Amino acid sequence: xxxxxxxxxxxxxxxxxxxxxxxxxxxxxxxxxxxxxxxxxxxxxxxxxxxxxxxxxxxxxxxxxxxxxxxxxxxxxxxxxxxxxxxxxxxxxxxxxxxxxxxxxxxxxxxxxxxxxxxxxxxxxxxxxxxxxxxxxxxxxxxxxxxxxxxxxxxxxxxxxxxxxxxxxxxxxxxxxxxxxxxxxxxxxxxxxxxxxxxxxxxxxxxxxxxxxxxxxxxxxxxxxxxxxxxxxxxxxxxxxxxxxxxxxxxxxxxxxxxxxxxxxxxxxxxxxx
Amino acid sequence: xxxxxxxxxxxxxxxxxxxxxxxxxxxxxxxxxxxxxxxxxxxxxxxxxxxxxxxxxxxxxxxxxxxxxxxxxxxxxxxxxxxxxxxxxxxxxxxxxxxxxxxxxxxxxxxxxxxxxxxxxxxxxxxxxxxxxxxxxxxxxxxxxxxxxxxxxxxxxxxxxxxxxxxxxxxxxxxxxxxxxxxxxxxxxxxxxxxxxxxxxxxxxxxxxxxxxxxxxxxxxxxxxxxxxxxxxxxxxxxxxxxxxxxxxxxxxxxxxxxxxxxxxxxxxxxxxxxxxxxxxxxxxxxxxxxxxxxxxxxxxxxxxxxxxxxxxxxxxxxxxxxxxxxxxxxxxxxxxxxxxxxxxxxxxxxxxxxxxxxxxxxxxxxxxxxxxxxxxxxxxxxxx
Numbered sequence: 010x011x012x013x014x015x016x017x018x019x020x021x022x023x024x025x026x027x028x029x030x031x032x033x034x035x036x037x038x039x040x041x042x043x044x045x046x047x048x049x050x051x052x053x054x055x056x057x058x059x060x061x062x063x064x065x066x067x068x069x070x071x072x073x074x075x076x077x078x079x080x081x082x083x084x085x086x087x088x089x090x091x092x093x094x095x096x097x098x099x100x101x102x103x104x105x106x107x108x109x110x111x112x113x114x115x116x117x118x119x120x121x122x123x124x125x126x127x128x129x130x131x132x133x134x135x136x137x138x139x140x141x142x143x144x145x146x147x148x149x150x151x152x153x154x155x156x157x158x159x160x161x162x163x164x165x166x167x168x169x170x171x172x173x174x175x176x177x178x179x180x181x182x183x184x185x186x187x188x189x190x191x192x193x194x195x196x197x198x199x200x201x202x203x204x205x206x207x208x209x210x211x212x213x214x215x216x217x218x219x220x221x222x223x224x225x226x227x228x229x230x231x232x233x234x235x236x237x238x239x240x241x242x243x244x245x246x247x248x249x250x251x252x253x254x255x256x257x258x259x260x261x262x263x264x265x266x267x268x269x270x271x272x273x274x275x276x277x278x279x280x281x282x283x
Numbered sequence: 284x285x286x287x288x289x290x291x292x293x294x295x296x297x298x299x300x301x302x303x304x305x306x307x308x309x310x311x312x313x314x315x316x317x318x319x320x321x322x323x324x325x326x327x328x329x330x331x332x333x334x335x336x337x338x339x340x341x342x343x344x345x346x347x348x349x350x351x352x353x354x355x356x357x358x359x360x361x362x363x364x365x366x367x368x369x370x371x372x373x374x375x376x377x378x379x380x381x382x383x384x385x386x387x388x389x390x391x392x393x394x395x396x397x398x399x400x401x402x403x404x405x406x407x408x409x410x411x412x413x414x415x416x417x418x419x420x421x422x423x424x425x426x427x428x429x430x431x432x433x434x435x436x437x438x439x440x441x442x443x444x445x446x447x448x449x450x451x452x453x454x455x456x457x458x459x460x461x462x463x464x465x466x467x468x469x470x471x472x473x474x475x476x477x478x479x480x481x482x483x484x485x486x487x488x489x490x491x492x493x494x495x496x497x498x499x500x501x502x503x504x505x506x507x508x509x510x511x512x513x514x515x516x517x518x519x520x521x522x523x524x525x526x527x528x529x530x531x532x533x534x535x536x537x538x539x540x541x542x543x544x545x546x547x548x549x550x551x552x553x554x555x556x557x558x559x560x561x562x563x564x565x566x567x568x569x570x571x572x573x574x575x576x577x578x579x580x581x582x583x584x585x586x587x588x589x590x591x592x593x594x595x596x597x598x599x600x601x602x603x604x605x606x607x608x609x610x611x612x613x614x615x616x617x618x619x620x621x622x623x624x625x626x627x628x629x630x631x632x633x634x635x636x637x638x639x640x641x642x643x644x645x646x647x648x649x650x651x652x653x654x655x656x657x658x659x660x661x662x663x664x665x666x667x668x
Contacts, residue, residue, distance in 0.1 A: 182396070
């Protein structure tokens with residue numbers, strides 16, 4: 010039994026460990042370790058295509074996570090005010106959105122966007138006063154939209170859990186103490202749910218930054234970091250790719266760790282009796 | 284702490300007429316004098332098919348300490364929440380200080396509430412919690428003034444040195460006082476207290492009862508306390524308003540509620556009782572108990588009745604003692620220190636509860652002993668059933 014567990018962990022983590030190890034390989038060959046070097050990191054970060062892809066990924070992750078945090082929080086607040094029957098329905102819909110496979114989200118988003126563009130572009134063209142009407146197509150916006158929608162469900166779930174544990178009491182107490190609904194939100198609700206919103210933002214950022222499947226469907230000509238990595242390994246796994254993967258790994262771990270920390274922090278202070 | 288003798292308060296209170304349960308004329312005259320802080324006029328509250336509050340008329344005199352007393356689900360908390368503005372009446376009008384409050388949100392009402400579980404803001408320290416209300420006021424109150432009044436309120440609840448503490452560093456009793464300070468610092472017209480002592484242990488509760496009472500005397504603010512604990516209601520308030528099934532059953536000073544309960548329910552709910560079913564014979568004046576015994580009573584209407592006898596109105600004597608007492612056998616004895624409680628199986632009448640004060644050199648009776656119970660017929664409270 011113990012051997013089996015060890016084997017599972019070995020198969021799970023050995024490849025990742027190898028990627029990290031070989032990112033520091035001095036040699037060019039990906040199968041033998043010939044010495045320690047950070048040269049591949051230098052090479053990776055001087056590759057303009059890679060830098061461009063990284064920049065795209067960061068912009069998309071930041072924008073989609075911000076949108077997800079804002080709209081996800083708004084959705085969570087709205088669900089909290091619904092009647093119990095509607096609330097169950099919407100909670101279920103958000104939970105379902107999270108388990109929908111990436112492939113399905115990718116195809117669905119692509120089909121939906123294609124349909125929108127096929128109506129929108131001719132319509133804009135017919136109304137456009139000048140000669141060259143703008144053409145809407147796949148790119149930044151479409152990836153941000155696809156990521157943002159998915160991440161919004163994640164943020165909503167996290168913030169919802171926090172709001173539900175807040176209790177009606179302190180909101181009523183704030184109203185009783187002459188605070189307007191907006192004043193109550195700003196002074197009581199927001200400070201209490203802020204850690205959850207931040208945690209949701211970080212998870213959304215991580216998801217978007219790491220996502221390959223959804224982005225691949227709707228990216229158009231734009232390239233994100235995972236798409237670039239995927240494209241480049243067709244020419245063989247180089248230590249440069251290992252270096253990129255290791256960077257992404259460390260960044261993701263850091264973000265998820267921070268998110269966990271935020272979620273734990275708030276649940277601890279939320280108890281109020283430690 | 285300033286202490287005002289009870290009698291003084293009652294003189295003041297008795298000059299107001301209390302409208303409870305549908306005497307509309309009285310309520311009208313009282314509004315004109317502006318003597319009431321809170322007034323309910325035929326207020327009902329329904330949740331779907333459930334009626335939480337049914338056509339309640341209620342007038343809370345200015346400066347009084349009033350307890351809304353009743354079993355859980357009797358509508359007392361709903362009444363309190365309608366005053367606070369957290370619920371809107373389905374019918375009727377709630378007025379505060381003579382102004383109808385229908386549709387006015389909580390943050391525009393001159394009342395403050397002490398919540399059952401305190402509802403303190405966990406992300407703010409004690410001082411920020413207490414000053415919260417003052418900081419919401421528009422036009423803004425000068426910052427030094429806010430600090431001064433906050434310190435004053437904390438001093439009043441004896442939390443002078445705790446301004447910088449976090450809420451979760453405070454004990455239950457201290458949190459309770461923060462909640463109190465947070466409400467009274469705003470000098471509301473009415474302070475609403477929703478079972479504020481329920482979460483405290485017995486000793487702390489007694490201490491807080493005394494503290495609340497003297498605080499109310501000192502501030503002169505109307506206190507409206509919701510409780511299901513009759514002892515709490517009787518000990519603290521100037522007026523007790525007994526509620527059941529969404530209706531006000533009786534509103535009177537504590538002694539009157541206890542000594543002259545308006546209904547069987549009030550008699551039962553406020554204090555311990557012995558129930559003696561019987562019949563008032565035609566012509567009136569004579570009550571026949573279940574064992575055939577006849578007692579002369581001042582009950583008006585002939586017919587089936589329930590007579591109520593308080594445990595402390597009964598005397599207990601060892602042995603069978605002649606014709607005028609109730610013979611019985613002691614089944615249990617509970618020693619309470621300053622008093623003794625006996626359960627006695629009275630022949631033909633069932634179990635009776637007897638409380639004897641030990642001050643009068645009472646000789647303890649043992650379970651199993653034959654005894655005679657004595658009481659004067661005037662101490663019987665007779666209700667038609």
